[in-house]
Amino acid sequence: MLEIVREYWPMLLVGQYPNGPLGGLALTLIVAVLGLAFSLPLSLLIALARVSPVKWLSFVTAQFVRVIRGIPLLMLIFWAYFVVPKLIGSSVSGFTTLVCALVVYQAAYLAEVIRAGIEAIPSGQIEASRSMGSSYMLTMRKVILPQALLNVLPSMTNQFVSTIKETSLGYVISVNELTFSANQVNNLVLTQPLQVFGVLAVVYFIVCFSLSRSLRWLDMRIRRSRAMA
Amino acid sequence: MYLLEAQYLYQMLGGMVTTIQLFIVSWVLAFSVALTLVVIRATEWSVARWLVDAYVEYHRNVPLLVHVLFWYFGMPELLPESVRGWLYQHNAEMSLAAIALGLGAAAYIAEDIRSGLRAIPDTQFEAARAMGANYLQGMRYVIIPQALRHAVPALIGRALLLFKNTSVTMAIGVAELTYQAREIENDTYRTFATYGAATAMYLAGAFLIMFIGARIHAYYAISGGRNA
Amino acid sequence: MSYTFLFRSLMALSLLGSIPAVHADQLDDVKSSGVLNCGTLGTSQPFSFQDNDTRQLVGFDVDICKLVADKLGVDVRFKMMSVAARVPELNEKRVDIIAANLGYTPARAEQIAFSHQYFASRQMLMVRQESNIESIEQLDGRRIGAVKGSSSERDIKNRLPNSTVTGYADGSATYLALQQKKIDAQYGSEAGLMRFVQQAPANSPLALIETAVFVEPWGLGIRKNEPEFLAAVNQILVEADASGEITEIFDKWFGADTPYAMQRAYEVEPITSL
Incomplete structure (x- = not known):
């Protein structure tokens, strides 16, 4: 395994760069960061819309989430690649398509996780807060969401980590991220697929593990500071 | 209407059946393993907790594809030659894929249930113990049922993911829906038609799971609660 | 969002690939833009793959595309694509031509046009x-x-x-x-x-x-209903065959100095006659 790393690390790290487009782990990280950055706020909005008392809003978002969750990401990426340019009338890169598809997909999943958190908070709390004269939004912001988000942090961490791993599906539209690079290496080394995939597993593990550990540490800290642990 | 000939649709339906079989077997496996993990994780014994954590971390942080390849290409090498030979004659792809998918999903399901557990105040468990229930009884009758109830939305999401993730097993030659779609695409180059049909079939399967999930959610909901 | 709508959209999408393109001749387009966009797999040694030392895209298919572009008097731009996307990429006009392990079958030829056989x-x-x-x-x-x-x-x-x-x-x-x-x-x-x-x-x-x-005869993939472009590509292949350029490229990737040590045993000829 070490030999593979020694020989092919530039390809795994940056792809064809600087002789071609940036790829490999660098691209995986960029896609993942963009995916997380856009999907989190979007998912909060969707979750709030889903539990909101406004009927049509919760209906529309519920249907949206339902359809997105029903389509395999692989298919969603594939369709986005060919449909998005038709909708906006100009061609977009595979990279942009992948980020868009990931954001929409992850937002739908995260929204479900957050909704579950909101619904797990006893309804008495909302009633208490409202009866004290707080508005609906204030109740959500100050009473419900802080508890709900904290309660579902482990599930949210799962989703974040999934986002990183799911960037690997970019290969269907030829985004030459880490898995794509690993396939190229595999094609060169040929007879050691287990080792190549071993290297791939270790790299993903390191990236994902550091993320989930940092979030767990954050979770502990918040709980401790609130004396909940 | 130009879509796909009957012969191809039939082939795709065959793939769909395989997908559903794989989903059901791996879900049952995943759920049983997950419950075991949760109970072990909740004990005071630090070695057990550490082992469960390691199990969960491995599955959460390594892509499913790599995990599936490991079970297909790595694990059987540890078996005796005769068992291996038998396995390869009896659709090894399918059973090893189910194990890989099930074990992977178990890690996530365990975490979802744990999230549900956290919504339940510790005092409930203490009350159960005070009333004379032992550790397992307290978990079984008081804590787990409530945790499951809280975890239902997350678990439905997990089931959906598992259903869709079955497509990863095409890498080791399991002839499920995506495998068949790609096969037909490769024969005909009618990419949009085949992928369109496959997407529609996945959606249909997913809606069925959501429908069943909604029923379960309604069944478990606390009467008089906000979501009853 | 109704299910019927979704179903219809999917149907509509499935039709996209089969609608013939109505536009000016592709040969003129390529020549006036000065660039031939060539789609290739990038993961198929020795046809198209990333060289580990230079980290550039190289291979037999890559050289064939370069050859076609040279003879048309335009630059070549490569686009790597996956097996699943290669045919839609072509039919959606994201690329002009694909050199991507395209083995000829009559069913496949309903979706794309095949050039003369450039590899068997x-x-x-x-x-x-x-x-x-x-x-x-x-x-x-x-x-x-x-x-x-x-x-x-x-x-x-x-x-x-x-x-x-x-x-x-x-x-x-x-x-x-x-x-x-x-x-x-x-x-x-x-x-x-x-x-x-x-x-x-x-x-x-x-x-x-x-x-x-x-x-299995392999051809370059071209959109259907582009007879002039197809004829131009075919003519280039035939001439390059006569001048020995195809053999040169073949020997570079498959000849005696390569691990394959293969002899060229096919002609550049119309695929449908094979």
Whole structure:
């Protein structure tokens, strides 16, 4: 395994760069960061819309989430690649398509996780807060969401980590991220697929593990500071 | 209407059946393993907790594809030659894929249930113990049922993911829906038609799971609660 | 969002690929833009792959595309694409031409136009030497592995009706399955299999079954209804064949100095006549 790393690390790290487009782990990280950055706020909005008392809003978002969750990401990426340019009338890169598809997909999943958190908070709390004269939004912001988000942090961490791993599906539209690079290496080394995939597993593990550990540490800290642990 | 000939649709339906079989077997496996993990994780014994954590971390942080390849290409090498030979004659792809998918999903399901557990105040468990229930009884009758109830939305999401993730097993030659779609695409180059049909079939399967999930959610909901 | 709407959209999408393009001639477009956009796989040694030292895209298909662009008097721009996206990429006009392991079949030719044959892939079976299998027929009833999407599994099923064919993600995975005795033979192109025979460890050698299962003609993929562009590409191939340029490219990637040591045994000729 070490030999593979020694020989092919530039390809795994940056792809064809600087002789071609940036790829490999660098691209995986960029896609993942963009995916997380856009999907989190979007998912909060969707979750709030889903539990909101406004009927049509919760209906529309519920249907949206339902359809997105029903389509395999692989298919969603594939369709986005060919449909998005038709909708906006100009061609977009595979990279942009992948980020868009990931954001929409992850937002739908995260929204479900957050909704579950909101619904797990006893309804008495909302009633208490409202009866004290707080508005609906204030109740959500100050009473419900802080508890709900904290309660579902482990599930949210799962989703974040999934986002990183799911960037690997970019290969269907030829985004030459880490898995794509690993396939190229595999094609060169040929007879050691287990080792190549071993290297791939270790790299993903390191990236994902550091993320989930940092979030767990954050979770502990918040709980401790609130004396909940 | 130009879509796909009957012969191809039939082939795709065959793939769909395989997908559903794989989903059901791996879900049952995943759920049983997950419950075991949760109970072990909740004990005071630090070695057990550490082992469960390691199990969960491995599955959460390594892509499913790599995990599936490991079970297909790595694990059987540890078996005796005769068992291996038998396995390869009896659709090894399918059973090893189910194990890989099930074990992977178990890690996530365990975490979802744990999230549900956290919504339940510790005092409930203490009350159960005070009333004379032992550790397992307290978990079984008081804590787990409530945790499951809280975890239902997350678990439905997990089931959906598992259903869709079955497509990863095409890498080791399991002839499920995506495998068949790609096969037909490769024969005909009618990419949009085949992928369109496959997407529609996945959606249909997913809606069925959501429908069943909604029923379960309604069944478990606390009467008089906000979501009853 | 109603289900009917979704279903209709999917239907509409499935039709997209079959609507003939109405626009000016592609040959003029390419020449006036000065660039030939060539789609290729990038993961298929020695046809198109990333060289580890220079990290540039190289290979037989890459050189063929360069040749076509040169003769048209334009620059070449490569686009790597996956097997699943290659045909839509072409039909959606994201690329002008694809050189991506396109084996000709009549069904496939309903979706895209094939140029003259620029390569002929001898599709062969590779077995473990210790299994002592020497003929194709001996494999009937045994398990055969192939790369998903690389070549038509149907051909092997026609030849060996009692065998089961399992499709794997790539050549390496199929090789591993063969070595682990999960399958008894690996089906693929001569060039692809030869590399495995050469790189297999000495204690578990592999061998090719001498006779090819069949010879698959490969063409460049071009959108349908572009007769002038197709004719221009075909003419370039024919002329490059006569001038020895195709043989030169062939020898560079498959000749005596390469691990494949193959002899060129095909002509550049119209595929439909084969």
